[in-house]
Amino acid sequence: MTRFRAALAAAGLLLLSACGSGNDSDSGGGPATLKLSVIPIVDVAPIYLGQQQGFFAEQGLKLQIVTAQGGAAIVPAVVSGQVDFGFSNYTSLILARSKGLPLKVVGPGNASTGQAGKDFGGVLVKAGSPIRTPKDLAGKRVAVNTLNNINDTTVRASIRKAGGDPANVRFTELAFPDMLAALDKGNVDAVQVVEPFLTTGLKAGDRLVASNYVDTAPNLTIAGYFTSQKTASSKPELVKKFSAALQESLRYAAAHPDAARKVLAAYTKISPAVASALILPKWPASVDRASVDTLARLAQQDGLIKTVPDTGGLLP
Amino acid sequence: MTAAGASGRGAGRRRHRPSSAWGLGLLGLAGLMAAVELAPRAGLVQRRYLPPFSTMVSSLADQAGTGAFWRALLDTLRGWATGLAIALAAGVVLGIAIGGVPLLRAALASTIEFLRPIPSVALIPLAVLLYGTGARSTLLLVVYASFWQVLVQVLYGVRDVDPVARETARSYRFRTLTRVRTVIWPTALPYVMTGFRLGAAVALILEITGELVIGSPGLGERIAVAQTSGAVDAMYALVIVVGLIGVAVNLLARATERRVLRWHPSVRREAVA
Numbered sequence: 209m210t211r212f213r214a215a216l217a218a219a220g221l222l223l224l225s226a227c228g229s230g231n232d233s234d235s236g237g238g239p240a241t242l243k244l245s246v247i248p249i250v251d252v253a254p255i256y257l258g259q260q261q262g263f264f265a266e267q268g269l270k271l272q273i274v275t276a277q278g279g280a281a282i283v284p285a286v287v288s289g290q291v292d293f294g295f296s297n298y299t300s301l302i303l304a305r306s307k308g309l310p311l312k313v314v315g316p317g318n319a320s321t322g323q324a325g326k327d328f329g330g331v332l333v334k335a336g337s338p339i340r341t342p343k344d345l346a347g348k349r350v351a352v353n354t355l356n357n358i359n360d361t362t363v364r365a366s367i368r369k370a371g372g373d374p375a376n377v378r379f380t381e382l383a384f385p386d387m388l389a390a391l392d393k394g395n396v397d398a399v400q401v402v403e404p405f406l407t408t409g410l411k412a413g414d415r416l417v418a419s420n421y422v423d424t425a426p427n428l429t430i431a432g433y434f435t436s437q438k439t440a441s442s443k444p445e446l447v448k449k450f451s452a453a454l455q456e457s458l459r460y461a462a463a464h465p466d467a468a469r470k471v472l473a474a475y476t477k478i479s480p481a482v483a484s485a486l487i488l489p490k491w492p493a494s495v496d497r498a499s500v501d502t503l504a505r506l507a508q509q510d511g512l513i514k515t516v517p518d519t520g521g522l523l524p
Numbered sequence: 525m526t527a528a529g530a531s532g533r534g535a536g537r538r539r540h541r542p543s544s545a546w547g548l549g550l551l552g553l554a555g556l557m558a559a560v561e562l563a564p565r566a567g568l569v570q571r572r573y574l575p576p577f578s579t580m581v582s583s584l585a586d587q588a589g590t591g592a593f594w595r596a597l598l599d600t601l602r603g604w605a606t607g608l609a610i611a612l613a614a615g616v617v618l619g620i621a622i623g624g625v626p627l628l629r630a631a632l633a634s635t636i637e638f639l640r641p642i643p644s645v646a647l648i649p650l651a652v653l654l655y656g657t658g659a660r661s662t663l664l665l666v667v668y669a670s671f672w673q674v675l676v677q678v679l680y681g682v683r684d685v686d687p688v689a690r691e692t693a694r695s696y697r698f699r700t701l702t703r704v705r706t707v708i709w710p711t712a713l714p715y716v717m718t719g720f721r722l723g724a725a726v727a728l729i730l731e732i733t734g735e736l737v738i739g740s741p742g743l744g745e746r747i748a749v750a751q752t753s754g755a756v757d758a759m760y761a762l763v764i765v766v767g768l769i770g771v772a773v774n775l776l777a778r779a780t781e782r783r784v785l786r787w788h789p790s791v792r793r794e795a796v797a
Binding site: 281476482 | 739
């Protein structure tokens with residue numbers, strides 16, 4: 209029965225090798241490895257561009273980008289220290305902060321272009337829809353990717369601005385990739401989409417009725433890069449270097465939109481035709497405090513949180 | 525012996541026309557391909573949401589030329605194999621240990637029955653908290669799901685040992701390891717192979733689910749990226765690849781089972797008939 213013994217030995221070896229792997233990131237020496245968790249979407253193009261351009265290496269950082277499929281997985285990973293930094297929209301960060309999660313923003317992520325009709329996100333309806341303005345959305349079914357988050361609060365702000373009543377808008381949660389099909393089938397009356405689905409929808413004949421981020425505030429900062437309070441206080445040097453490389457990446461992306469479009473092919477599957485046509489977000493050099501306060505106020509107004517938290521402690 | 529899954533019942537009767545079974549299988553597959561090719565072309569479904577089969581295949585050909593595709597394929601296969609190996613080793617060792625001690629078995633039965641039905645997917649939040657969004661999170665899901673498949677089969681296998689053989693071994697004062705090797709193992713092996721076959725399929729499902737939901741590297745993650753990029757062709761192309769891996773895993777598991785159990789009556793009968 210040597211076969212049995214060999215099988216047992218092989219199984220044991222496999223077990224050992226499986227347990228032994230995966231700890232290489234802790235080894236010292238060389239550049240500091242930093243883990244950044246992002247969602248593979250257009251908004252984070254500056255990070256990939258900055259990595260290509262060597263901005264992180266210049267700071268002595270070895271950037272390891274970890275992709276997650278949703279913001280929901282990023283916040284716990286940052287809080288538990290599995291990754292050093294994460295990318296999230298500000299409403300999520302404000303909500304997390306008001307629940308007592310120790311988060312700290314280290315740099316801006318992206319912002320609205322500020323031009324109505326030419327922003328990277330907006331509300332689409334079918335070509336023949338009776339909905340003409342945001343005001344008409346009252347009482348209609350509107351799809352957003354996450355309920356009680358930045359997209360429904362900003363759509364409500366858009367309706368209010370147009371003089372409508374957002375109280376009886378029926379928001380439905382749908383993933384961005386499913387929205388255009390749902391709109392097509394008539395499951396919903398309107399969808400709040402971002403690129404690349406905005407351009408795809410417009411190409412297919414859908415009509416834009418609201419640029420909800422533009423209607424909320426001028427130059428609304430939408431998302432940012434954050435870390436945990438623990439990392440911020442225990443690794444100040446790492447945060448400083450990351451922040452510097454991030455600034456440089458954002459500046460470079462803002463100045464080279466064509467390079468930003470090109471880098472999309474490196475980490476998304478957006479087709480070249482859509483990539484060259486889509487509207488890029490703005491990549492500002494600093495966080496616009498006023499717009500974060502606006503988002504906090506909207507979250508409180510819509511009942512997502514009871515009291516407006518101190519955004520000063522969250523922001524850098 | 526009623527070795528679950530290892531039986532070759534009826535195989536002898538069907539043996540004279542395996543080619544027609546293969547033919548029918550291929551015909552079914554061809555029918556599916558034709559339906560997926562024609563439905564979008566005939567306008568039954570929108571091409572934006574379900575492109576024709578040929579479009580998917582050409583997208584697959586494009587992706588096969590990139591390193592990222594092969595890296596993802598390798599990540600998926602590695603995650604699957606590692607998870608399955610851990611589950612198999614742990615399941616066999618613990619199964620024989622628990623099954624061999626009646627008291628332990630009785631004490632742990634309810635615990636096993638409580639833990640086993642927990643869907644691995646429900647552990648995703650826990651996995652992310654423990655291991656972040658890396659490959660280890662998915663590995664945890666894969667191991668958890670396939671471990672129970674193996675463990676339960678091994679427990680059945682150990683219970684199936686002929687009492688006369690067991691008592692004889694005891695009368696001759698076989699050492700524990702000798703008893704495991706000569707009495708328990710030959711009886712349990714068909715069950716282990718069934719556990720292996722079930723575990724292999726479950727491990728693949730969880731590997732892809734983990735990649736898709738958590739975003740750990742692999743084909744599932746590529747599918748999710750294609751989806752968030754609105755690249756419908758690329759998404760379906762990857763789904764086809766995952767399906768093919770599923771077929772390959774099943775064939776591999778069956779071939780392994782036949783080879784390892786070639787001495788076993790259930791397999792020998794198939795060859796003799």
